[in-house]
Amino acid sequence: MIIVLIGYMASGKTSLGKKLAEKLNYNFIDLDDFIEEKEKLSVSDIFKTKGEIYFRKQESFFLKELLNDNSNIILSVGGGTPCYSNNMQDILNADHVTSIYLKASISTLVKKLIKKKDKRPLIAHIETEEAMAEFIGKHLFERIPFYDQAETKVTIDDKTKDDIVEDIILELF
Numbered sequence: 001m002i003i004v005l006i007g008y009m010a011s012g013k014t015s016l017g018k019k020l021a022e023k024l025n026y027n028f029i030d031l032d033d034f035i036e037e038k039e040k041l042s043v044s045d046i047f048k049t050k051g052e053i054y055f056r057k058q059e060s061f062f063l064k065e066l067l068n069d070n071s072n073i074i075l076s077v078g079g080g081t082p083c084y085s086n087n088m089q090d091i092l093n094a095d096h097v098t099s100i101y102l103k104a105s106i107s108t109l110v111k112k113l114i115k116k117k118d119k120r121p122l123i124a125h126i127e128t129e130e131a132m133a134e135f136i137g138k139h140l141f142e143r144i145p146f147y148d149q150a151e152t153k154v155t156i157d158d159k160t161k162d163d164i165v166e167d168i169i170l171e172l173f
C-alpha cells in the first residue's frame with residue numbers, strides 16, 4: 001500500500017512521513033527529495049534556473065513513476081503536488097494508494113513558515129508576518145479544493161508530532 005501525505009508547505013509531510021514510516025515499517029519517500037536526487041539540483045535551484053513550469057512537469061512525471069510501485073511506502077508529496085496536472089486524480093484513481101490531508105490553520109502555517117522560508121521558493125520573498133498571513137490565506141483558499149479530495153483528513157494544529165502520527169494510524173487501521 002502507498003500512503004500519500006498531502007498538505008500545505010510546513011504542514012509536516014516530510015517529518016511526520018518519516019515517523020509514520022518507522023512506526024509502520026514502510027519505506028519512506030519524499031517527492032521533493034526524490035526530484036532533487038533525479039535532477040541533481042535543489043528545488044529552489046530548479047525554480048531559479050529552469051522555472052516553475054519545468055518543476056511541475058518533473059513533479060508530475062516522478063509522482064506517476066512512484067505511484068506504480070507495489071511496495072509499502074509512505075510518500076510525502078510537495079505542497080503543490082495535488083494542485084497541478086492530473087496529480088490528485090492519479091492519486092485517487094490508484095487502488096493501492098490512500099491519501100491523507102494534514103490540515104493546518106492559517107495561523108499555524110504562518111508561525112511555522114515565517115521561521116523557515118528560505119528553502120521554499122514560493123514564499124522566500126515575503127518579509128512580514130502580516131504579508132505571510134495574507135499570502136497563505138489566498139494561496140490556501142485556492143488549494144483547499146484539491147487537498148479536500150483526500151480520502152482522510154487529520155488536523156495538526158496544537159498537536160505534537162507523536163499525537164499526529166497516532167491520529168493518522170487510528171484513521172488508517
Ligand SMILES: Nc1ncnc2c1ncn2[C@@H]1O[C@H](COP(=O)(O)OP(=O)(O)OP(=O)(O)O)[C@@H](O)[C@H]1O
Pocket residue numbers: 007008009010011012013014015016032076078079112120156159160161164
Ligand atoms: N506537530 C509539530 N510540532 C512541532 N513541530 C513540527 C510539527 N510538525 C512539523 N514540525 C516541524 O515543522 C517544520 C516543517 O515540517 P516539514 O518539513 O515536515 O513540513 P513539510 O510539509 O514537509 O513542508 P514542505 O512542503 O516545505 O516540504 C519542520 O521543522 C518540522 O520538524
Ligand SMILES: O=C(O)C1=C[C@@H](O)[C@@H](O)[C@H](O)C1
Pocket residue numbers: 008009032043077078079080081119120121122
Ligand atoms: O507548495 C508548493 O507549491 C511547493 C512546496 C514544496 O514542497 C516544493 O514542492 C516546492 O517548493 C513547491
Ligand SMILES: [Mg+2]
Pocket residue numbers: 013014015030032076
Ligand atoms: Mg517536505
